[in-house]
Amino acid sequence: MNSQKLTSLLNEMTLDEKIAQLLQLATPFFEGSKDEGQITGPLASMNISDENIINTGSVLGASGGAKEAINIQKAHLKKNRLGIPLLFMADVIHGYKTIFPVPLAIGCSWDLDKAQQSAEIAAKEAAVAGVHVTFSPMVDLVRDPRWGRVMESTGEDPFLNGEFAKAFVRGFQGKDLKHNTDSVAACVKHFAAYGAAEGGRDYNTVNMSERQLRESYLPAYKAALDEGCEMVMTAFNTVDGIPATGNVKLMRDLLREEWGFDGVLISDWGAVKEMIPHGVAEDEAEAAYKAIQAGVDIEMMTSCYVDHLKKQVESGKVEEKLIDESVMRILTLKDKLGLFENPFRGADEALENELVMSEDHRQAARELAVKSSVLLKNNGVLPINREKKIALVGPFAQSGDVLGPWSFLGSKEKAVQLYDGLLAKMNSSLLLTAAKGCEIETGTEEQLAEAVKAAKEADLIVLALGEASEMSGEAGCRADIRLPQIQLELAAKMKELDKPIVAVLFNGRPLDLHGIWEESDAILEAWYPGTEGGNAIGDILFGDANPSGKLAMSFPHSVGQVPVYYNHFNTGRPQGAPDAQERYVSQYLDIPNEPLLPFGYGLSYTSFAYSNETLSDVTMTATKPLTVSVEVQNSGSMAGEEIVQLYIRDISGEVVRPMKELKSFKKLSLQPGEKATVEFEITEEMLRYHHADLSFKSDIGKFIAFVGPNSRDTVEMAFELVNE
Numbered sequence: 001m002n003s004q005k006l007t008s009l010l011n012e013m014t015l016d017e018k019i020a021q022l023l024q025l026a027t028p029f030f031e032g033s034k035d036e037g038q039i040t041g042p043l044a045s046m047n048i049s050d051e052n053i054i055n056t057g058s059v060l061g062a063s064g065g066a067k068e069a070i071n072i073q074k075a076h077l078k079k080n081r082l083g084i085p086l087l088f089m090a091d092v093i094h095g096y097k098t099i100f101p102v103p104l105a106i107g108c109s110w111d112l113d114k115a116q117q118s119a120e121i122a123a124k125e126a127a128v129a130g131v132h133v134t135f136s137p138m139v140d141l142v143r144d145p146r147w148g149r150v151m152e153s154t155g156e157d158p159f160l161n162g163e164f165a166k167a168f169v170r171g172f173q174g175k176d177l178k179h180n181t182d183s184v185a186a187c188v189k190h191f192a193a194y195g196a197a198e199g200g201r202d203y204n205t206v207n208m209s210e211r212q213l214r215e216s217y218l219p220a221y222k223a224a225l226d227e228g229c230e231m232v233m234t235a236f237n238t239v240d241g242i243p244a245t246g247n248v249k250l251m252r253d254l255l256r257e258e259w260g261f262d263g264v265l266i267s268d269w270g271a272v273k274e275m276i277p278h279g280v281a282e283d284e285a286e287a288a289y290k291a292i293q294a295g296v297d298i299e300m301m302t303s304c305y306v307d308h309l310k311k312q313v314e315s316g317k318v319e320e321k322l323i324d325e326s327v328m329r330i331l332t333l334k335d336k337l338g339l340f341e342n343p344f345r346g347a348d349e350a351l352e353n354e355l356v357m358s359e360d361h362r363q364a365a366r367e368l369a370v371k372s373s374v375l376l377k378n379n380g381v382l383p384i385n386r387e388k389k390i391a392l393v394g395p396f397a398q399s400g401d402v403l404g405p406w407s408f409l410g411s412k413e414k415a416v417q418l419y420d421g422l423l424a425k426m427n428s429s430l431l432l433t434a435a436k437g438c439e440i441e442t443g444t445e446e447q448l449a450e451a452v453k454a455a456k457e458a459d460l461i462v463l464a465l466g467e468a469s470e471m472s473g474e475a476g477c478r479a480d481i482r483l484p485q486i487q488l489e490l491a492a493k494m495k496e497l498d499k500p501i502v503a504v505l506f507n508g509r510p511l512d513l514h515g516i517w518e519e520s521d522a523i524l525e526a527w528y529p530g531t532e533g534g535n536a537i538g539d540i541l542f543g544d545a546n547p548s549g550k551l552a553m554s555f556p557h558s559v560g561q562v563p564v565y566y567n568h569f570n571t572g573r574p575q576g577a578p579d580a581q582e583r584y585v586s587q588y589l590d591i592p593n594e595p596l597l598p599f600g601y602g603l604s605y606t607s608f609a610y611s612n613e614t615l616s617d618v619t620m621t622a623t624k625p626l627t628v629s630v631e632v633q634n635s636g637s638m639a640g641e642e643i644v645q646l647y648i649r650d651i652s653g654e655v656v657r658p659m660k661e662l663k664s665f666k667k668l669s670l671q672p673g674e675k676a677t678v679e680f681e682i683t684e685e686m687l688r689y690h691h692a693d694l695s696f697k698s699d700i701g702k703f704i705a706f707v708g709p710n711s712r713d714t715v716e717m718a719f720e721l722v723n724e
């Protein structure tokens with residue numbers, strides 16, 4: 001439908017119909033849904049008229065597959081006066097039915113192609129089930145592992161997050177939303193800086209300067225939008241004292257005016273009405289007013305708009321033009337998705353059964369789970385000899401809880417458990433004994449005794465420990481980020497048996513590894529590896545795959561260190577400075593400043609030797625970039641992948657500058673003995689930053705380039721940016 005037709009459609013709509021187009025409701029409100037009429041819990045407080053339901057613009061969370069989506073759309077179109085189709089939106093975060101590793105794990109793969117592929121597959125499975133829009137990618141920068149939603153982000157670095165944001169948008173949306181009905185529109189979230197909630201407590205206050213917001217937190221959202229992301233979702237938190245959902249400066253001035261975003265802006269669940277408890281709206285009428293003034297097009301799951309905007313338009317408080325603009329953005333998105341030509345788009349029950357959880361999709365999930373796992377420690381006990389007798393101990397030994405949060409469309413029953421993944425690799429089940437040892441947070445003497453017995457009879461212990469997925473994800477915040485005490489006691493008991501211990505961790509956040517770090521001879525961070533998790537871990541533990549993941553988020557020494565991240569400032573009293581005093585420096589009395597494991601860290605079964613780090617010159621200009629080159633050799637005996645990283649430090653800026661900033665990376669695959677020369681170009685654009693007046697530019701002066709396998713173990717080379 002061209003824009004004239006959309007405009008004429010808009011002009012036919014009554015004010016009631018326009019305002020209802022701005023409403024998004026969950027499926028129980030809709031005829032034809034599998035949970036039709038189940039208006040319970042938070043839905044029960046919503047008093048939505050039949051008229052408004054008939055005119056609602058979009059559906060939240062359709063999870064009943066193609067049949068349900070078709071039924072809902074058919075019933076809706078019979079009743080909607082102008083035949084305006086519904087938009088179906090859902091949280092397809094790391095897979096639809098085939099569940100991939102959680103995004104924080106994918107961030108550790110540093111594999112943009114595999115990340116894009118995971119989004120393509122998720123889109124295919126979602127689109128064939130009738131989904132039009134996914135509330136993904138979540139690109140919130142995270143520095144506080146107490147926050148439950150760090151699992152949903154790709155980590156602590158603005159550049160890496162931006163690269164993954166673009167890859168996910170490419171994967172979800174493809175190149176032609178209208179004609180490729182196996183793609184879905186993406187919705188970048190949560191705008192903005194939701195990951196900076198104080199204390200790592202969900203929904204909590206975010207306080208930061210506009211300069212830090214622009215420097216560290218906004219780049220990844222911008223990257224998603226530059227890649228063509230169709231939608232933006234508001235964050236629950238305040239930004240500089242104003243909730244994002246009613247923040248005109250953030251949404252109108254920056255997002256729409258400065259960045260030129262003219263797509264659909266949706267509130268997060270209930271975030272319009274939450275302006276009341278935030279304390280910037282006395283009632284729902286004021287909440288509605290502030291949200292529409294901020295340019296929020298769709299109100300998710302509250303009814304402030306449909307209950308109050310009509311009166312505000314009729315009284316002249318709100319210009320009808322604002323409503324028209326929002327409706328037009330929604331109609332335009334529906335048109336981009338081809339819904340006016342085909343309101344059922346890709347929904348296809350027959351194809352759905354064939355496509356969803358297909359072998360190809362599972363294989364892709366398995367490969368990405370291998371690449372997302374991070375080998376944190378290995379005293380040589382890995383890979384495991386297949387002839388060894390293994391005791392598989394711990395609450396994750398035989399658990400389907402490997403999908404992680406935001407995977408309710410997946411199936412824990414169909415997920416490959418660790419036991420099954422290991423058994424598939426072994427020559428006899430007599431060599432593998434599983435014994436839980438304890439639950440996630442509780443345990444019995446009998447469970448412990450069973451585990452001790454199994455371990456005593458084994459050559460090696462695989463300890464499968466972690467957090468239940470409810471201990472992570474939205475509202476899954478923890479002040480103590482160690483493994484649950486009962487699991488640490490199990491580990492200590494196993495340690496007493498004086499046998500090799502391989503720990504496999506299933507968790508959604510960087511943990512305080514006290515109680516498992518010293519006790520284990522090897523530690524594999526598996527995160528929540530998804531549907532094929534057991535197989536992927538089996539691939540790694542037996543050496544059929546060589547781990548290559550690198551941490552996208554620092555592992556703190558303890559929670560007392562948080563927030564701890566690699567791209568920190570130096571302070572005026574850094575530890576270890578030449579003239580540093582013993583006491584009066586920035587330090588703790590009881591723990592080190594450095595994290596236990598830094599950003600970019602990850603081991604391999606082979607080793608990589610770096611040599612001949614060189615710069616093409618010691619000065620550069622805006623038109624004469626530099627080239628950093630380094631030789632990397634696989635100096636071990638097993639083929640492997642290495643992620644070579646380039647960081648830059650600005651020695652002296654108008655404002656303080658981070659000790660290091662990731663500017664590029666390259667992933668190499670090398671056979672034993674093979675050597676490759678890696679080159680990075682350093683451009684003047686890489687040296688730009690937000691100055692005190694928020695201007696984004698570089699300064700002439702001294703810099704250091706760092707190259708290496710992680711953000712800590714690097715070789716540095718000085719250079720200077722000079723005028724032409």
Ligand code: GLC
Pocket residue numbers: 091135189268269474
């Ligand atoms: C939730 C989340 C958001 C999600 C939305 C719809 O509260 O904050 O990420 O997309 O509601 O489920």
